[in-house]
Amino acid sequence: xxxxxxxxxxIGNLRDITLRALDVLRSVAWIAAEDTxxxxxxxxxxxxxxxxxxxxxxxxxxxxxxxQLVQRLDRGEDGALVSDAGTPVLHDPGLELVQAVWxxxxxxxxxxxxxxxxxxxxxxxxxxxxxxxxxxxxxxRAARRQHLQEVAALPYTLVAFEVPHRLVESLEDLxxxxxxxxxxxxxxxxxxxxxxxxxxxxxxxxxxxxxxxxKGEMTLVIQPxxxxxxxxxxxxxxxxxxxxxxxxxxxxxxxxxxxxSGWPRQQVYRRILEHRGQG
Numbered sequence: 001x002x003x004x005x006x007x008x009x010x011i012g013n014l015r016d017i018t019l020r021a022l023d024v025l026r027s028v029a030w031i032a033a034e035d036t037x038x039x040x041x042x043x044x045x046x047x048x049x050x051x052x053x054x055x056x057x058x059x060x061x062x063x064x065x066x067x068q069l070v071q072r073l074d075r076g077e078d079g080a081l082v083s084d085a086g087t088p089v090l091h092d093p094g095l096e097l098v099q100a101v102w103x104x105x106x107x108x109x110x111x112x113x114x115x116x117x118x119x120x121x122x123x124x125x126x127x128x129x130x131x132x133x134x135x136x137x138x139x140x141r142a143a144r145r146q147h148l149q150e151v152a153a154l155p156y157t158l159v160a161f162e163v164p165h166r167l168v169e170s171l172e173d174l175x176x177x178x179x180x181x182x183x184x185x186x187x188x189x190x191x192x193x194x195x196x197x198x199x200x201x202x203x204x205x206x207x208x209x210x211x212x213x214x215k216g217e218m219t220l221v222i223q224p225x226x227x228x229x230x231x232x233x234x235x236x237x238x239x240x241x242x243x244x245x246x247x248x249x250x251x252x253x254x255x256x257x258x259x260x261s262g263w264p265r266q267q268v269y270r271r272i273l274e275h276r277g278q279g
Contacts, residue, residue, distance in 0.1 A: 002073040004101045005080040006094070008087040008113030011217075012191035014045050016114050022046055024111055029077035032057035032069060034084045034092050057081070062093040066100050073106045080111075087115045091135050091161070117159050120187035120219035123197060126157045127224060134160040137170050144170060148177040149267050158222040164215050171206040174222070177266050178202060183223040189216040231261040236268070240275050250276065 005024045010016040025031060025048050032055050033039035043050045057065050069079060081088045081097060088094040101108055121128050132151060137160050138144040151158060162170050167186075174184070180203030188196045194216065198205060202222070208214075231239075236257065243253040250272045258265035 001106055002076055003078045003107040003109050004073065004098070005078070005109050005111050006088045006098070007080045007082050007111045008115065009039070009042060009082050009085060010191065011085040011114045011116050011119065012189065012195070014042060016191055018111070018113050021111050021113055022048070024080055027078070028080045029053065030055055030072060030079045032065070032079060032081045032097070034058050034082070038084050039082055057093065057097070059093050062096060066097050069097060070100050070104050073101065073104065085114070087113065090115070090117070114191070116161070116190055116217070116219050119190050120185070120221050121157065121159055123187065124157070124185045124221040126183070126185070126221055128157065130155070131157040131159055134158060136161045139166070141169065141173060144173050145177055145266060148173060149264070149270065152177050152264055152267065153225065155224050157224050160220045162218050162220055164213070164218065167214060167218065168206070168209045171202060171209055175202045175206055177264050178222065179264060180206070185221045186214065187219040187221065188214055190219065231263070236261050236263060236271065237275070240272050244272070244275060
């Protein structure tokens with residue numbers, strides 16, 4: 001039985017790596033990396049040989065590469081999986097490899113270390129006992145808003161990744177769905193020289209992003225609903241039926257009920273359209 005090690009690597013500062021991770025990277029027969037160029041920089045920094053051991057493993061070659069890596073484990077070779085930065089399997093093709101390795105009867109051993117999710121959450125000042133990681137928010141506005149509507153009322157701190165060119169659009173959708181008063185943090189360039197934490201309401205962060213384009217890798221941390229009281233869904237539905245029966249337009253009805261009920265306007269509007277479709 002061979003071992004696949006899941007090795008967490010620095011998310012910025014190259015010194016944020018464990019002694020155990022370095023030992024594993026030195027000892028394994030091969031290292032599967034999402035971006036071999038970035039991993040090579042890490043290996044060179046710690047004088048770890050890369051020649052012949054560093055293999056590319058990414059979304060576009062995983063179907064071909066997974067059987068090859070499992071075969072190498074079958075031959076008795078231990079290997080390591082690393083991502084571009086942070087803990088493997090979070091938003092990279094590692095999941096399928098882990099599943100294949102378990103199925104083949106080999107061991108999977110995590111080597112914990114840096115994670116942008118936990119790092120940003122810890123520094124945010126928001127509750128960390130219960131949080132929901134959303135990954136990268138959907139690329140299209142419709143999918144993004146629907147995704148946010150599904151989690152808007154959950155009593156969890158929300159954590160998401162975002163890229164600079166979609167930041168303003170995502171903040172616009174966050175304001176539309178969650179409201180502009182929800183507190184949030186944009187954690188930018190974590191552990192790097194230009195590490196910055198922008199704090200404020202979603203409305204304030206949207207204004208900042210519009211005025212001052214933010215660059216670099218970003219993690220959004222959003223406070224759970226605080227002190228919000230909402231009508232029960234049955235009461236909201238009853239008010240919607242009454243408003244529609246009186247001929248009130250969907251947009252006006254959504255605006256009025258959102259202010260009165262505590263539900264986000266987009267969710268109320270979506271509910272109104274569902275009622276209209278049933279009528």
